[in-house]
Amino acid sequence: MSFFKKLKSRLTRSSSRLEDGLEDLVTEGQAADAPAQPTADPDVAPQHQTAAPAVVPVGLPSEDAPQPTGKDGGVFGRFLGRATTNEPRRVLDDDFLESLEDLLIASDMGVDTAQRVSANLAEGRMGRKLSVSEIKALLAQEITRIMDPVARPMPIYPKRPQVVLVVGVNGSGKTTTIGKLALQFKAAGKSVVIAAGDTFRAAAVEQLKVWGERADVPVLTAPEGSDPASLAFDAMTRAEADGADLLLIDTAGRLQNRSDLMEELAKIVRVIRKKDPDAPHNTLLVLDATTGQNALNQVDIFRNISDVSGLVMTKLDGTAKGGVLVALADRFGLPIHAIGVGEQIDDLAAFEPEDFAKALVGLDEA
Numbered sequence: 001m002s003f004f005k006k007l008k009s010r011l012t013r014s015s016s017r018l019e020d021g022l023e024d025l026v027t028e029g030q031a032a033d034a035p036a037q038p039t040a041d042p043d044v045a046p047q048h049q050t051a052a053p054a055v056v057p058v059g060l061p062s063e064d065a066p067q068p069t070g071k072d073g074g075v076f077g078r079f080l081g082r083a084t085t086n087e088p089r090r091v092l093d094d095d096f097l098e099s100l101e102d103l104l105i106a107s108d109m110g111v112d113t114a115q116r117v118s119a120n121l122a123e124g125r126m127g128r129k130l131s132v133s134e135i136k137a138l139l140a141q142e143i144t145r146i147m148d149p150v151a152r153p154m155p156i157y158p159k160r161p162q163v164v165l166v167v168g169v170n171g172s173g174k175t176t177t178i179g180k181l182a183l184q185f186k187a188a189g190k191s192v193v194i195a196a197g198d199t200f201r202a203a204a205v206e207q208l209k210v211w212g213e214r215a216d217v218p219v220l221t222a223p224e225g226s227d228p229a230s231l232a233f234d235a236m237t238r239a240e241a242d243g244a245d246l247l248l249i250d251t252a253g254r255l256q257n258r259s260d261l262m263e264e265l266a267k268i269v270r271v272i273r274k275k276d277p278d279a280p281h282n283t284l285l286v287l288d289a290t291t292g293q294n295a296l297n298q299v300d301i302f303r304n305i306s307d308v309s310g311l312v313m314t315k316l317d318g319t320a321k322g323g324v325l326v327a328l329a330d331r332f333g334l335p336i337h338a339i340g341v342g343e344q345i346d347d348l349a350a351f352e353p354e355d356f357a358k359a360l361v362g363l364d365e366a
Helices: 003-010 012-033 075-080 094-106 111-122 132-150 174-187 202-215 228-242 259-275 294-306 324-332 353-361
Strands: 089-091 129-131 162-167 192-195 246-249 282-288 310-314 336-340 348-350
Touching (some): 012 089, 111 324, 174 202, 174 336, 174 348, 192 228, 228 246, 228 259, 259 294, 294 324, 324 336
Antiparallel strands (some): 089 129, 336 348
């Protein structure tokens, strides 16, 4: 199964909420408009048209233009070409936009981002009658536009070892993410060392050992309750001696409202920089998609403490509503390196904004 198919099938709560909600909005609108809006073939222009034609942005077929189909119609041409003459259509008006905003907010997109997406979708299209498939395509286009600038892989530097600090709250999936990254980097020909910096949770250390065995990479540990900053310093020494390309440092999960735990994280960063002033070269914040809008607060606080350089979103296969990833991109502009949809090694993949947008709104892969 391709990662797109996994993503679409596992974003069930988000995609079904959006898809069902859009269909309801359009169907209700069509029923309300029925007396004044007789059904007509959208591909046939009226013979006695007195109103001026609507202004349509370049590249988007107008409602009255023949809809392209087949492989030569382009990605969105193929989406829009799926609309049939029997498909419900609704006038894009203020009432519809208000309902659309509510639907996007319910999908965890947040108020500001939902308003921005709705306004951009409406620009130049007010008064037009749109079908569900057309609205989905426009939503996917707008979401992709927001997320394209932040879809970047984790940069690899010539510096050896490149120190990657992985942070996040309790249960966000840091340990599993580190294991998957180690295995994927090793498969790509990189030499990797893992530091089990969550010295307060024996289960995390054991979990990393399992991943280390799978990836055939060393996992450095310390006695339970040891100072994680000291372990990080020792791990840098070991990785440097081994000539490792990457050092991945796990950290204990910490609530962003616990100042003592956040100070401990700041100490790890300070100690690392005693050995290399430029380290950590990457600080990945792992976010649990099921936390919804709380992820925004986590980014705010963690980036002030540890200079977050990129995000990884996990658990999009859970009860997540997905839209929070759009809100994160819109508000912070931090690179989104990868997303996870399960526990298997291939359930973590590079973030592809167009695929994500399609899956979120319920479109099929092109």
